[in-house]
Amino acid sequence: MLRQIIVCSLVILSAFYGAEAQNCPRIVTRAQWGARAANTAQLPIRPAPFAVMHHTAGSACATEAACATQMRNIQNFHMNTNGWADIGYNFCVGNDGNAYEGRGWGRQGAHAPPYNNQSVGICIFGTFTSALPSAAALNASRLLITCGVSLGHLRPAYWVIGHRQASATECPGTALFNDIRNWPRFNANPSPV
Ligand SMILES: [Zn+2]
Structure with missing residues (x-):
């Protein structure tokens, strides 16, 4: 009985401190969502001074299978139709609370000129003109940003x-944008470094 309690406590403690140490959401890797191989450039300005938030302006997804399908569809569109090297975003976040690895940390994205050479581009699957993402998606997005700081990919400031x-677009949707305006480190009057 005592041994079971000790083992159980250790499992809980390691799970707790493991999550604390990484301070990251669960990240579904490119291999896990079935990404095509791609060659992208290293981010010229590192650690990145900006995190740029987007919506996909498509439908939301709430399961890993559905979000993985969207990642493959967006990557195909960005590569085949736009002619880009890879999916444009560094990460996308689903209503399931998972972050999906796009170009990933430290890579230059194609999502928000003139910030592409100095930012992490994060999209949330869905259209957020009048409705918000799930609480899980909002939490995962904010956690992904602090995760980037803890890993040295985003500047502490x-x-x-x-x-x-960054440019004339409705993205990331007015409802989501109004939420982002209340996030830590929101910049109301940004300019590229
Ligand atoms: Zn956008």
Whole structure:
């Protein structure tokens, strides 16, 4: 009985401190969602001073299978139709609370000029003009940003902005943008470094 309690406590403690140490959401890797191979450039300005938030302006997804399908569809569109080297975003986040690895940390994305050479581009699957992502997606997005800081990929004094602050677009949707305006390190008047 005592041994079971000790073992159980150790499992709980290691899970707790493991999550604390990494401070990251669960990340579904490229291999896990079935990404095509791609060659992307290293981010020129590192650690990144900006995190740029997007929505996909498509449908939301709430299961790993559905979000993985969307990652493959977006990657195909960005590579085949746009002619880009890879999916444009560094990460995408689903209503399931998972972050899906796009170009990943430390790589230059194609999502929000003139910030592509100095940002981590994060999209949330869905259209958030009037509705918000799930609480799980919002939490995972914010956690992904602090995760990036803890791993050295984002500056500790980073800024968060919405795509509409980089160029003329409705992205990331007015409802989501109004939420982002209340996130830590939101910058109301950004300019590239
Ligand atoms: Zn966008």
